[in-house]
Amino acid sequence: MNDIIASSTKFYTSCQDGAAGMMALPPKSVKLIYGSPPYPNADRNYGVWKSKDYLEHMKPFLAGARHVLQDDGFIVINVKANRDKATTKHSSKRSLIVEKLAILMEEEFELSCVDIEIWVKGNPVPTGLRCACQDAYEQNLWFSVAPKWKINLDAIRRPYESHSLETYQGYEYKPRTNGLSYVRKQKVIEPNPLGALPLNVITGGVSSKKGIHQAVQPVYLPEKYIKATTQESDIVLDPWMGSGTTGIAALSLGRRFIGFDIFQEYVDVATRSFNQLL
Ligand SMILES: C[S@@+](CC[C@H](N)C(=O)[O-])C[C@H]1O[C@@H](n2cnc3c(N)ncnc32)[C@H](O)[C@@H]1O
Numbered sequence: 001m002n003d004i005i006a007s008s009t010k011f012y013t014s015c016q017d018g019a020a021g022m023m024a025l026p027p028k029s030v031k032l033i034y035g036s037p038p039y040p041n042a043d044r045n046y047g048v049w050k051s052k053d054y055l056e057h058m059k060p061f062l063a064g065a066r067h068v069l070q071d072d073g074f075i076v077i078n079v080k081a082n083r084d085k086a087t088t089k090h091s092s093k094r095s096l097i098v099e100k101l102a103i104l105m106e107e108e109f110e111l112s113c114v115d116i117e118i119w120v121k122g123n124p125v126p127t128g129l130r131c132a133c134q135d136a137y138e139q140n141l142w143f144s145v146a147p148k149w150k151i152n153l154d155a156i157r158r159p160y161e162s163h164s165l166e167t168y169q170g171y172e173y174k175p176r177t178n179g180l181s182y183v184r185k186q187k188v189i190e191p192n193p194l195g196a197l198p199l200n201v202i203t204g205g206v207s208s209k210k211g212i213h214q215a216v217q218p219v220y221l222p223e224k225y226i227k228a229t230t231q232e233s234d235i236v237l238d239p240w241m242g243s244g245t246t247g248i249a250a251l252s253l254g255r256r257f258i259g260f261d262i263f264q265e266y267v268d269v270a271t272r273s274f275n276q277l278l
Contacts, residue, residue, distance in 0.1 A: 004258060005029045005235070011247060011257040011274050015267045018239025021260035022064030030068045030258070031234040033075040034222045034246050036215070037061065040097045041082040044214055046262065051084060051095040055104055061239055062109045066145075068237065073145045074229045075111065077101070078119070078221060080138040083129075091131040102141050111143035114151070119221060120203045140202070142225065155227040157195030165191060198224075213243040213266060222249040230255055244270025251277050 004012040005026050014021055018035075037058065038049045049057045065075050079098055086092040105111045117140040124136040173182040202224065207216045222245060226236055232254040238246035241259030243266060250257040251274055261267050 004256070009256070010251060010278055011259070013241065013244075013247075013259045013261075013267050013271050013274070015262065015264045016260055017262060018241075018260040019060035019064040021258075022061070022068045022237065022239055025068045025258070027067055028070045028073075029235060030237045031070055031073050031230045032226060032236045033065050033069065033073070033239065034078075034225050034236060035076075035238040035240045036078040036217055036242070037240050039080050039082055039215075040095055041084065051081075051097040054097045055100060058101060058104070059108075062105060062111075064239065066109055066111075069145050071145055072150065074114070074149070074151075074225070075105075075141075075143050075145075076222075076225045077141040078138060078217065079141065080135070086131070092129070094132065098139050098141070105141065105143050111145060112147045112149070114142040114144050114149065115200050116141055117200045117202060120201060122203060122205045124206070140221070140225075151228045153198060153228065154194050156198045156224055157192065158198055160191055160196045164196060198228075207245075213269070216243050217245040219245055219249050219252075222246040223253070226250055226253055226255060241270055242266050244273050247274055248277060 003009060022030075022033075038044060038046055040049055040051045040054045042048065069075065079101070081095045081098045083092040084090075084095055102113065102116060106113055119138045119140060121136050121138070124134060127135050129135070175181075176183055202221065204218060204220055207218045222236075222238075226246075226249055230236060230250075230253075233256060235256045235258060236246060236250040237258040239260050241247065241261040244259060247257040247259050247270055257274070259267075259270060261270070
């Protein structure tokens with residue numbers, strides 16, 4: 001296992017529990033953990049992690065993350081709070097377990113919240129809900145090991161909206177002395193050639209990839225965080241690798257990748273994709 005850290009090996013995959021896999025790696029060797037764990041209450045072939053047990057399932061993974069992340073490392077957990085089942089006495093309640101997970105990450109694992117970003121799904125799966133509005137988003141819990149972090153916003157800038165380009169033509173923005181914000185002045189300045197500052201909302205379709213895995217992610221999700229927090233050759237790790245979306249994003253961007261899953265068939269599919277890509 002130590003070989004992948006020391007050598008120029010591009011990727012390492014293994015069929016095992018992701019928390020144990022992280023613990024077996026050398027400490028402080030990974031720059032970014034990005035992954036999507038089994039969602040609370042979702043009934044999948046890998047079992048159901050119920051809301052009431054969810055934090056206990058997640059604790060070993062957070063301990064593994066704290067062990068393996070560099071001091072300037074990050075973790076991003078993509079997750080959606082599925083609803084508790086309706087009963088004769090209760091409507092189908094929206095579980096608050098994702099919010100509790102975020103609090104656990106801050107309070108027990110001493111991680112600092114960069115943001116809780118929202119992925120708005122352009123083509124959400126209809127749920128037929130009658131006790132609340134249709135589910136159309138997921139949360140990306142983005143945390144840093146260091147309380148004072150550095151991220152590369154330039155790498156994830158987006159095209160300007162036409163109306164903001166028009167506004168730019170009429171104003172100058174001057175940095176405040178605190179270095180954190182801008183004062184608007186009546187002079188023209190050029191927009192940033194790299195684009196507008198990124199938003200904490202990601203909008204896009206769910207993956208149309210059908211195949212061996214039930215919950216394949218679109219590659220643009222891990223891509224955003226890999227670009228913002230890592231550089232070439234840094235190690236990205238996904239402890240719930242599935243079909244290997246995080247690895248595909250990482251390797252395509254010239255990063256190295258470590259992935260774990262408890263199903264050998266997923267590990268095989270992911271490994272095949274990585275070999276084809278390289
Ligand atoms: C939501 S899916 C991840 C899908 C993945 N992001 C993709 O795009 O294919 C969660 C994955 O976690 C895996 N898993 C469940 N328990 C695990 C454990 N203890 N250790 C590692 N992987 C686990 C499941 O087999 C499943 O592939």
